[in-house]
Amino acid sequence: MxxxxxxxxxxxxxxxxxxxxxxxxxxxxxxxxxxxxxxxxxxxxxxxxxxxxxxxxxxxxxxxxxxxxxxxxxxxxxxxxxxxxxxxxxxxxxxxxxxxxxxxxxxxxxxxxxxxxxxxxxxxxxxKPLYRLLADRYNDGHVDERVFVYAAGGYYYPGKDLTALQDEMRKYLDLGYTVVKMKIGGAPLDEDRARVEAVLQVVGRGDRLAVDANGRFDLDTAIAYAKALEPYGLFWYEEAGDPLDYALQAELAQHYQLAMATGENLFSMQDARNLIRHGGLRSDRDWLQFDCALSYGLVEYLRTLRMLKEHGWSARRCIPHGGHQMSLNIAAGLGLGGNESYPDVFQPFGGFADLTPVVDGYVTLPDVPGIGIEAKPRLHAVMRGIHA
CATH class of the missing domain: 3.30.390.10 (Enolase-like, N-terminal domain)
Known part of the structure; x- marks a missing residue:
C-alpha cells in the first residue's frame, strides 16, 4: 500500500x-x-x-x-x-x-x-474505531465504554448579560452535561464574581462549575481570584497565569487548595515534563489538559503519558482541551479522565458524533472505523470537500 x-x-x-x-x-x-x-x-x-x-x-x-x-x-x-x-x-x-x-x-x-x-x-x-485500535495496542484491550465530558462555554459576548449566561448554562444541563465551564479574567474581579454566582444559581453546586482564566493573570491577580473562588468549591480553577510560568503556578498552589487545571498551551512532552517538575501541581487533585491536536499529535501524546506515569501521575488526571473527536477516542482507548466539549461554538469541528447524546455527563463513542468524522455529517462535508 x-x-x-x-x-x-x-x-x-x-x-x-x-x-x-x-x-x-x-x-x-x-x-x-x-x-x-x-x-x-x-x-x-x-x-x-x-x-x-x-x-x-x-x-x-x-x-x-x-x-x-x-x-x-x-x-x-x-x-x-x-x-x-x-x-x-x-x-x-x-x-x-x-x-x-x-x-x-x-x-x-x-x-x-x-x-x-x-x-x-x-x-x-x-x-476499527480508533479508540479500539488504541486500546488493543497500548491499553491491554481495555476501552472505557463511557467517557466523562463537560460543556465549555461562558464566553464574553457583546450584550451578554447574566440572564443570557444563565440561559446558556441551563441549556448545557438540559443537553445532559453535569459539569460546565465559564470564562473569567475578561472583566474585573467583582464582575466575574457576580457571573460565577449567577451560574452557580443554575448548576446548583460548586463542583459542577469550572472556571478558566486563559493565562491572563499575574501572580497577585491569580491569588486574589483564588481567595475569591475557593469558598465556592469549584470543579477546577484553570490556567490562571501564563502557561510557561511554572513558578507562578507553583506559588498559586500554596494559596488554592482545591483543584487546578492547566496544560492546553504546552505543546511537547518536554514542556509537559517541565510543568510536572516545576509547576507545583498535585497528582491527587489537579488536572492536565494537553491537547494532541496542538502538541505534535498522538505519537507525542503517548510519550507524554509515559512521562506522566514515570512521575507518578495517572492518565485519569488528563482531560484534554479541544472538544474534538480525536481526544475523545484517546480518552476512551487510553483511559483518560474525560474530555472537553463545545456544544455551541467552533462548529463543525467541536462536538462529537451527531447521534451520540450526553447522558448524565457521559458519552459513548460510535462503532465506526477511524476517528468517527463520518458520523458528524457537517464536519465530514468540510473534510471531504478538500479532496473531492
Missing part, C-alpha cells in the same frame, strides 16, 4: 466571542486529508485531521515543510513492518527530520494536524 495524495486547506471558524486573552473573530483551522490506495467499500481510504481551536491555521508549515518530506520519502519507509498499513511513528519521524530540538511553537500544531489524519487512516484500514 502507499499514500497516493495529501491535501490541505484553511477553514474559518470565526465567532464573535472572546475569552480573557483573545477574541475569535478571525480564527481559522488547518484541515488535512491523507489519501491511500487501500480500498474499503469501493473507495480509497482517506484519513482526516484538523487542529484545535485557539491556534490559527498552519498552512505554510504544513504545505512548505512537512508534507514535502512525506512526499519525498520512500513510500515503504512510511509503512509498518508488515507493509499493510501506515506507521504513525515512522511518519512522525519523517516529518520531524531536520528539525532542531526545543522551540516547539506552531510546528507542533502543523504536525499534530497531519498526525490526526494518519491515525484516522490507520484505524480505517484496520476496520
Amino acid at each position: 502507499r499514500l497516493t495524495a495529501i491535501h490541505s486547506a484553511t477553514v474559518p471558524i470565526a465567532s464573535p466571542i472572546r475569552n480573557a486573552y483573545i477574541d475569535f473573530s478571525k480564527m481559522n483551522v488547518s484541515v488535512v486529508a491523507v489519501v491511500t490506495d487501500v480500498i474499503r467499500d469501493g473507495a480509497p481510504v482517506v484519513g482526516y485531521g484538523f487542529n484545535s481551536n485557539g491556534r490559527y491555521a498552519q498552512q505554510g508549515l504544513i504545505t512548505e515543510r512537512f508534507l514535502p518530506r512525506l512526499r519525498e520519502a520512500d513510500p515503504a519507509s512510511l509503512l509498518n513492518d508488515a507493509g499493510d498499513n501506515l506507521d504513525p511513528h515512522r511518519i512522525w519521524a519523517t516529518m520531524f527530520a531536520n528539525e532542531k530540538p526545543g522551540g516547539h511553537g506552531e510546528r507542533s500544531v502543523a504536525i499534530g494536524t497531519v498526525d490526526m489524519a494518519v491515525w484516522d487512516a490507520v484505524a480505517k484500514i484496520e476496520g
Whole structure:
C-alpha cells in the first residue's frame, strides 16, 4: 500500500466571542486529508485531521515543510513492518527530520494536524474505531465504554448579560452535561464574581462549575481570584497565569487548595515534563489538559503519558482541551479522565458524533472505523470537500 495524495486547506471558524486573552473573530483551522490506495467499500481510504481551536491555521508549515518530506520519502519507509498499513511513528519521524530540538511553537500544531489524519487512516484500514485500535495496542484491550465530558462555554459576548449566561448554562444541563465551564479574567474581579454566582444559581453546586482564566493573570491577580473562588468549591480553577510560568503556578498552589487545571498551551512532552517538575501541581487533585491536536499529535501524546506515569501521575488526571473527536477516542482507548466539549461554538469541528447524546455527563463513542468524522455529517462535508 502507499499514500497516493495529501491535501490541505484553511477553514474559518470565526465567532464573535472572546475569552480573557483573545477574541475569535478571525480564527481559522488547518484541515488535512491523507489519501491511500487501500480500498474499503469501493473507495480509497482517506484519513482526516484538523487542529484545535485557539491556534490559527498552519498552512505554510504544513504545505512548505512537512508534507514535502512525506512526499519525498520512500513510500515503504512510511509503512509498518508488515507493509499493510501506515506507521504513525515512522511518519512522525519523517516529518520531524531536520528539525532542531526545543522551540516547539506552531510546528507542533502543523504536525499534530497531519498526525490526526494518519491515525484516522490507520484505524480505517484496520476496520476499527480508533479508540479500539488504541486500546488493543497500548491499553491491554481495555476501552472505557463511557467517557466523562463537560460543556465549555461562558464566553464574553457583546450584550451578554447574566440572564443570557444563565440561559446558556441551563441549556448545557438540559443537553445532559453535569459539569460546565465559564470564562473569567475578561472583566474585573467583582464582575466575574457576580457571573460565577449567577451560574452557580443554575448548576446548583460548586463542583459542577469550572472556571478558566486563559493565562491572563499575574501572580497577585491569580491569588486574589483564588481567595475569591475557593469558598465556592469549584470543579477546577484553570490556567490562571501564563502557561510557561511554572513558578507562578507553583506559588498559586500554596494559596488554592482545591483543584487546578492547566496544560492546553504546552505543546511537547518536554514542556509537559517541565510543568510536572516545576509547576507545583498535585497528582491527587489537579488536572492536565494537553491537547494532541496542538502538541505534535498522538505519537507525542503517548510519550507524554509515559512521562506522566514515570512521575507518578495517572492518565485519569488528563482531560484534554479541544472538544474534538480525536481526544475523545484517546480518552476512551487510553483511559483518560474525560474530555472537553463545545456544544455551541467552533462548529463543525467541536462536538462529537451527531447521534451520540450526553447522558448524565457521559458519552459513548460510535462503532465506526477511524476517528468517527463520518458520523458528524457537517464536519465530514468540510473534510471531504478538500479532496473531492
